[in-house]
Amino acid sequence: MDIKTHYDLLIEENNDPFRDPPVLQKYMESWDGQAFLDLMELDPSKDVLEIGVGTGRLAAKTAGQCGHLTGIDLSAKTIERARENLRPYPNISLICDDFLTCQFTGTFDVVYSSLTMMHFRDKGRVIGKVYSLLNDNGLFCLSIDKNQSEWIDMGNRKIRVYPDTPDEIISLAEQAGLKTKKKAETENAYLFAFVK
Ligand SMILES: C[S@@+](CC[C@H](N)C(=O)[O-])C[C@H]1O[C@@H](n2cnc3c(N)ncnc32)[C@H](O)[C@@H]1O
Structure with missing residues (x-):
């Protein structure tokens, strides 16, 4: 099944991490959490982009700490839910x-993404586009899942993914012109801050 249909279906199935009970929200933070937020060095002067904003789980934490946040997502139903969840911001x-393929009109001080990179087959193209969207000295903060499975298996459907490895990501980022600024690790993810 394609990614867009899968995430549209998750909303129909009422699977929304933004609305998870606290114990599940804590579990989701094992892919990012405070360690990831710290990498972003947010402040009210920063213009920020989240790739794969989902229903707004992380956006609700970053929006209050930056000047402006743009969130992009492929799934129309997910974005519709994000609009509801993020109305207070x-x-x-x-x-x-x-x-x-999105034609962005501006550039950003921080671009971040969590639990999304595994959906892209051509990771070099993603990182090259991030580079082109970053202001000088801008940060690209990325969380990659440690899970190396090539499928998300939902029982009733399977979605092909493209697992990430730290070495490949660092190599692609450096080929694109970014420098590795910081590395960190959570229980379920490797975290990076790359600087332009
Ligand atoms: C596992 S969810 C993570 C959502 C959010 N980052 C979080 O951690 O709560 C991955 C999201 O990436 C989005 N996505 C996948 N491929 C994308 C693409 N090419 N462009 C924009 N969004 C994409 C999906 O629609 C989905 O909402």
């Missing part, structure tokens, strides 16, 4: 589009 713009 006046400084968020949401775009329903494919990150790789």
